[in-house]
Amino acid sequence: MTDTAPVIEIANLHKAYGALEVIKGVDITARRGDVVSLIGSSGSGKSTILRCANLLEDSQQGDILFKGEPVTWRGKGLHRHPSDPKQVLRIRTNLSMVFQQFNLWAHLTILQNVMEAPVTVLRRPRAEVEEAARGYLDKVGIADKADAYPAQLSGGQQQRAAIARALAMEPEALLFDEPTSALDPELEQEVVRVIRDLANEGRTMMIVTHDMKMAADVSDHVVFLHQGLIEEEGAPERLFGAPESERLRGFLSSTR
Ligand code: ADP
Numbered sequence: 001m002t003d004t005a006p007v008i009e010i011a012n013l014h015k016a017y018g019a020l021e022v023i024k025g026v027d028i029t030a031r032r033g034d035v036v037s038l039i040g041s042s043g044s045g046k047s048t049i050l051r052c053a054n055l056l057e058d059s060q061q062g063d064i065l066f067k068g069e070p071v072t073w074r075g076k077g078l079h080r081h082p083s084d085p086k087q088v089l090r091i092r093t094n095l096s097m098v099f100q101q102f103n104l105w106a107h108l109t110i111l112q113n114v115m116e117a118p119v120t121v122l123r124r125p126r127a128e129v130e131e132a133a134r135g136y137l138d139k140v141g142i143a144d145k146a147d148a149y150p151a152q153l154s155g156g157q158q159q160r161a162a163i164a165r166a167l168a169m170e171p172e173a174l175l176f177d178e179p180t181s182a183l184d185p186e187l188e189q190e191v192v193r194v195i196r197d198l199a200n201e202g203r204t205m206m207i208v209t210h211d212m213k214m215a216a217d218v219s220d221h222v223v224f225l226h227q228g229l230i231e232e233e234g235a236p237e238r239l240f241g242a243p244e245s246e247r248l249r250g251f252l253s254s255t256r
């Protein structure tokens with residue numbers, strides 16, 4: 001871990017869906033340049049933590065800080081927005097999320113997908129956004145697909161387009177929720193390569209993944225969740241090389 005200022009600080013986070021408590025007091029810090037991976041069985045709460053950080057979900061207790069500023073949402077109903085829409089926009093811009101299912105706009109070209117939010121949400125000049133967007137497409141290796149539609153791309157290419165779209169917001173940090181799990185193994189590697197490049201660039205990232213090889217390869221810190229609590233965490237070499245908890249050992253042997 002680096003010793004620069006925290007970009008994302010999650011402290012004693014509690015989250016329930018109705019009566020079902022799914023996050024039971026979790027602390028995670030990502031400092032500038034850190035890559036933090038969240039691993040654990042399905043249902044352990046990994047996606048929920050990212051969704052809370054991105055203000056897609058409210059929470060009942062604890063704090064989430066973005067560069068020291070509290071962004072915790074204590075909503076009452078599913079559709080109630082946090083009180084300050086400008087703050088929500090700023091957080092979502094700064095913590096840009098990449099989802100498992102890419103979520104590209106089917107009726108827009110790849111270039112238009114990447115340009116959409118910077119132009120319409122951030123109101124940046126179109127020409128400037130286009131130039132940057134082409135740069136991001138080049139960075140993820142699909143510059144030649146700028147004018148294609150999502151359906152004309154492989155899953156790996158679509159996910160790389162989704163990463164270019166997240167980068168186009170020029171976020172402070174990237175949040176990935178199982179970015180490779182919808183992909184065939186050979187396409188998975190294209191996406192892992194892009195994530196590794198971003199890690200090497202020193203980007204701040206939180207990555208939920210089932211891919212232990214990627215987690216070991218790109219992370220500064222790995223958090224193993226079990227039923228809404230951190231069961232064990234540490235540097236990847238230690239966590240994967242000498243897991244202490246029985247549950248983590250069981251989990252790791254089940255993923256091999
Ligand atoms: P993971 O990403 O580790 O698989 P999730 O964060 O998606 O786990 O889910 C954690 C728990 O919360 C699970 O028990 C899941 O069923 C429950 N859950 C997730 N989303 C909702 C929701 N919208 N409503 C009710 N329960 C949910």
Ligand code: MG
Nearest residue numbers: 046047048178
């Ligand atoms: Mg999940």
